[in-house]
Amino acid sequence: MPGVTDRVIACRDCAAGYAGRDVFTGVTLGVAGAETIAIVGPSGCGKSTLLLTLAGLHRSSRGTVLVDGTPLESGDPRIGLVLQQYGLFPWFTVLRNATLGLAIRAKRSGRRFDAAGAADIARALLEQLGLGGKESDYPRRLSGGEQQRLALCRTLLLEPEVLLLDEPFSALDALTREELQDLLLTVLAERRVAAVLVTHSIDEAVYLGDRVGILAQNPGTAAGEPARLLLEANPAGRRGVGRTDPLHHQACAWMRRRFAEAVRA
Numbered sequence: 001m002p003g004v005t006d007r008v009i010a011c012r013d014c015a016a017g018y019a020g021r022d023v024f025t026g027v028t029l030g031v032a033g034a035e036t037i038a039i040v041g042p043s044g045c046g047k048s049t050l051l052l053t054l055a056g057l058h059r060s061s062r063g064t065v066l067v068d069g070t071p072l073e074s075g076d077p078r079i080g081l082v083l084q085q086y087g088l089f090p091w092f093t094v095l096r097n098a099t100l101g102l103a104i105r106a107k108r109s110g111r112r113f114d115a116a117g118a119a120d121i122a123r124a125l126l127e128q129l130g131l132g133g134k135e136s137d138y139p140r141r142l143s144g145g146e147q148q149r150l151a152l153c154r155t156l157l158l159e160p161e162v163l164l165l166d167e168p169f170s171a172l173d174a175l176t177r178e179e180l181q182d183l184l185l186t187v188l189a190e191r192r193v194a195a196v197l198v199t200h201s202i203d204e205a206v207y208l209g210d211r212v213g214i215l216a217q218n219p220g221t222a223a224g225e226p227a228r229l230l231l232e233a234n235p236a237g238r239r240g241v242g243r244t245d246p247l248h249h250q251a252c253a254w255m256r257r258r259f260a261e262a263v264r265a
């Protein structure tokens, strides 16, 4: 996607929750251009709720989410969401699953769907994502890693300005996870897409995030109080710092300490 360098998602003092009770509050973040923010938090702290709010699929109780300076609406095409459970349709082939988002978008906007054109674009991206030759397979024949590649493909084909990823690799074995982390970094850099990723892995956050965040209750607050987001520059940066680099390990140790402080009640 050439020529797009300034993709921004932002929210200021945002809160959201369920049944009148906020799950998180006071969340302010802005993600620039091709930047990635990786947020870690304990289970149930509101990571998915935050992503759904940033996707315009869950209404905030306070604060507005802006993309490129304009408010987000439900189903906004500027946002791409990749869910933990992949969201694939078992009765559609890999190629059909990949192009499904494009087909739905065309239908919604009343345009004719150019199935052959979409298939060509999808084939090229499937190839890049390591799914070449699998176009006619059904999702049940794919490994977990391949299913996640396909979910990523379907979302990327929609050319979102911001990619939101909800624990995208947590169901995968360690080696597959590392492979897909590297693939994600490659496609994000190539496409210059901003990303917000939530994970329960400190190691993953440090490896993927230009900035890293911790979503947790403030220390000392009563149980059930909304979580807050602590955002920091990643001391390891992300590009060029490998998993075996001492800087990566130092950054993980630093984040573990910050995390321990942040969640200590």
Ligand SMILES: Nc1ncnc2c1ncn2[C@@H]1O[C@H](COP(=O)(O)OP(=O)(O)O)[C@@H](O)[C@H]1O
Pocket: 018, 023, 041, 042, 043, 044, 045, 046, 047, 048, 049, 050
């Ligand atoms: N649809 C819902 N209705 C009511 N409560 C919910 C709903 N979804 C999540 N919650 C609650 O909100 C809190 C945050 O959930 P979630 O955002 O899924 O956390 P995480 O993704 O960090 O594990 C949890 O206490 C969860 O039980």
Ligand SMILES: [Mg+2]
Pocket: 047, 048, 049, 166
């Ligand atoms: Mg979740």
